[in-house]
Amino acid sequence: MRALIIEDEERLAHSIGRMLEEHTSFAVDIATDGDGGLHMALGNPYDLIVLDLMLPHLDGLALLEKLRAAGKRTPVLVLTARDTTQDIIRGLDLGCDDYLTKPFKMAELCARAKALVRRAYDRPDPVLKVGGVEINTATRTVTCRGKTGRLPAMEYRLLEYLAMRAGEVVSKTDIIEHLYDFDSETFSNVVEVYVSSLRRRFGAETIQTIRGQGYILTGAHT
Amino acid sequence: MKPMSLRWRIRLLVTLVVAAIVTAVSATSYLRFRTAYLGHIDRMLEIMSKGILTELDEPQEPRELADEVRLITDSPWRGPETHFRLWAEGEDTDLIASVPAGGKKARFLWNLQHVEPPEGNEPVFFSLTDKKKHFRAIWVRHATARATMNILIAHPSSFEHRRLDELLVTLLVVGGGLILAGATLGAWLVLLGLRPLRAMASRLAGITDTNLGESHLADLAVPRELEPVINEMTRLLKRLDTALRQQRQFVADASHELRTPLTLAESTLQLARSKHREVAEYKQAIDETLQDLNRMEWLIHQLLTLARIDGLSGVPEPLDICMDAMLQELVIEHNAQASEHGGKVVAADLAPCTVHGNEEMLALLFRNLLDNAMKYGPAGGTVRVGLEHGPDAGCTATIQDEGGNIPPEAMPHLFDRFYRVESSRGRNTGGAGLGLAIARGIAMQHGGDLWVTSTPDTSTTFHVRLPCERRCDDPPTSGVA
Secondary structure (H helix, E strand, O other), rough: OOEEEEOOOOOHHHHHHHHHHHHOOOOOOOOOOOOHHHHHHOOOOOOEEEEEOOOOOOOOOHHHHHHHHOOOOOEEEEEOOOOOHHHHHHHHOOOEEEEEEEOOOOOHHHHHHHHHHHHHOOOOOOOOEOOOOOEOOOOOOOEEEEEEOOHHHHHHHHHHHHHHHHOOOOOOHHHHHOOOOOOOOOOOOHHHHHHHHHHHOOOOHHHHEEEEEEEEOOOOOO | OOOOHHHOOOOOOHHHHHHHHHHHHHHHHHHHHHHHHHHHHHHHHHHHHHHHHHHHOOOOOOHHHHHHHHHHOOOOOOOOOOEEEEEEEOOOOOOOOOOOOOOOOOOOHOOOOOOOOOOOOEEEEEEEEEEEEEEEEEEEEEEEOOOOOEEEEEEEOOOHHHHHHHHHHHHHHHHHHHHHHHHHHHHHHHHHHHHHHHHHHHHHHHOOOOOOOOOOOOOOOOOOOOOOOHHHHHHHHHHHHHHHHHHHHHHHHHHHHHHHHHHHHHHHHHHOOOOOOOOOHHHHHHHHHHHHHHHHHHHHHHHHHHHHHOOOOOOOOOOEEEEEHHHHHHHHHHHHHOOOOOOOEEEEEEOOOOOEEHHHHHHHHHHHHHHHHHOOOOOEEEEEEEEEOOOOOEEEEEEEEEOOOOOOHHHOOOOOOOOOOOHHHHHHOOOOOOOHHEEEHHHOOOOOOEEEEEEEEOEEEEEEEEEOOOOOOOOOOOOOO
């Protein structure tokens, strides 16, 4: 999952970013002004946008309007210091999916972020079951053959993303775009490396390779 | 004492006026009627007395005379009730009389103690009452060859009195009715006149702090006399609404500004607390939080300063201050700060001026402007400070930076509370948009003004005009040669 944080207070943006990275499986990009934020939001397939309303250059609500006008369906979580009902209604009317009033609890932000992504992928259950693999997105634990445990961050990110899109073929480009932010260094075979390590854990048939198209998570049959 | 209600006042007034008119009209008409009625009888009595006088001049027996007199007084249309009495001056017995003296009838003919006797030939008219019967009488003196004769004729006037009594009753009833009607009408008129006020009161009762700004009284139909009240009330409501709105906006802005550092501090601490971290990371989180707390403290300090300036009714502890010396000092102080970042603050042409004001407040004004110029001018730029006489009896200080990047649409809002030029947002300037508002507040308190001019891409100049009575005695340390 990949999130974009558009927030003019740089420190707050980085705090939110680190929180999302540490406590959820998001790869995070940060924009500190409206113009840059809109540019990034339009050019990348984000799974979530955290949007502050008071932004230099381009106001948060105007950004939201342009984003929706451009046909982007990315869930948007609005952060606002204005908590008048009018502002909230305006935000929701312009197409934001959820809002938090500053100051907010970081844990709540993480929970809402995860919920928004689940909704966007049409997975209301926080526990994703694909074949014999059970992924609990709330605790970030994976259960397979009766054993529950945690995975290394990148492996979990990949597994969760494939599970969200279970039943469809996911291209390598999609995987790279959704798992890495701008700052990460990616190698050409990075996806293959993580896929093979997941296969080692859960069995070779867990992830099938569709030649020339990508991967599909089927889950181990036990 | 509680003042009498308007209704009762007007009721009383109307009653008094109506009563006065009614009384005057009634009294006049009553008196005229009375004069007319009695005058009629008086004329008749006079004619009778003349007739009797003629008879007296002819020598005849008292008996014959009595018959003649009876003939004269007993006119058929007046009936037999007319009494008379003739007697010679100084004699005890009457010459003739309609009834015997000392009898039961018409005793009043001999009871004349209260009547003023006639002087000379002029007759005297008077009214008499006998057993509830009213008489009108004439008393004439007539000198004949033998003696001075007195003639007294009394004619019944009960009929006229009854008519007059009836008239009086009618007048009293009609007058009383008129007074009552007047009082009622007055009260009704007051109620009618007060109706718009009551309508206004019910409208005013519907006004709360939330709908203050709506037009409440505009469509109210009122008499012209009440229009000024309505107009003033409307203006008052508008003023209240503006004040309340500003207050609300201020509170909203203040809480918004306080929330930003609060959010930062909270998120930093929550992140640090969310899992086990290195000591260095905790230290950094603490440092950052302290920074946020400082920012909040500064903001609260600014808010309090603003509130204090707002609350002042005049300049506290005013002194004669040498403006040029003060600016020179501030320039030196700020130049030291600016030089750390490669910038400069210089004073040019400081004309000697004395301003009567509060030293601390004026220093704050110029500190804010200088901080502002250093903050928003280009890094390493020069800030120029000037002071000159005029316009009028004042002096104008200028603080010029090399910025000039204030967008034109931002110019009118520069001195609004919490206003920050868009491009300066997000930059960690630490300002909350209160410095210029405070500066202008101080300038206004001193009877001066603060405004800004800008040459795009070249410079931005803040002008402070302050009233200045005279030149400073101290020679300026730099400037005019």
